[in-house]
Structures are given as structure tokens and as C-alpha cells.
Amino acid sequence: MERYSVASSNIASIGYDVNTQTLEVEFFSGMIYQYYGVPEHLYDQLMQAGSKGRFLNAYIKNGFGYSRVG
Numbered sequence: 001m002e003r004y005s006v007a008s009s010n011i012a013s014i015g016y017d018v019n020t021q022t023l024e025v026e027f028f029s030g031m032i033y034q035y036y037g038v039p040e041h042l043y044d045q046l047m048q049a050g051s052k053g054r055f056l057n058a059y060i061k062n063g064f065g066y067s068r069v070g
Contacts, residue, residue, distance in 0.1 A: 008052040016043040024069070025056065032070030035060055 001024050003015035015024040016038070023038040023046075042059060049055035 004047075006047070006052055010053045011056070014043075014047065014052070016040070023060065023064075026070070030070070031068060033066050034069050035064045035066045037064050 001015040001017055001022070003013035003024060003026055005013050010027055011025055012028050013026045016022070017024075018040055021037050021039065023035040023043055024032060025035070026032045038060060046052060046055050046060070
């Protein structure tokens with residue numbers, strides 16, 4: 001999945017697969033997580049959020065299944 005660099009103190013890059021509704025987040029620590037069933041509008045809001053880490057914590061981390069993939 002292609003990821004895009006973002007301005008964030010914790011998140012290095014973010015990618016999204018529309019077909020599977022999978023959100024992929026790479027942290028500066030090197031860990032990569034995939035979140036499943038994330039609607040495209042939430043991905044769009046995340047990419048526009050002033051604080052991507054805060055948005056991820058508030059709307060995605062506890063609301064969707066995930067796994068560490070890297």
C-alpha cells in the first residue's frame with residue numbers, strides 16, 4: 001500500500017486502500033499498523049486534521065479492528 005508522509009510528531013506516513021477500507025499508519029518508531037473497515041470519509045478527515053495523532057486516537061484506534069504489520 002502506498003503511504004504519504006504527513007506533518008505529525010508521532011506519525012511518519014499514512015496510506016489507505018479504498019477497495020478494502022484499510023488504513024495503514026507508520027509511526028516514527030518504525031511500527032506499522034493496519035486498521036480495518038475504516039470508511040473513506042474518516043481517512044479524508046484524518047488527512048485534513050490539524051493533529052493527526054489526536055484524530056487517530058479519538059476516532060480510529062478504539063473503533064476499528066487492527067493488527068501490527070511492521
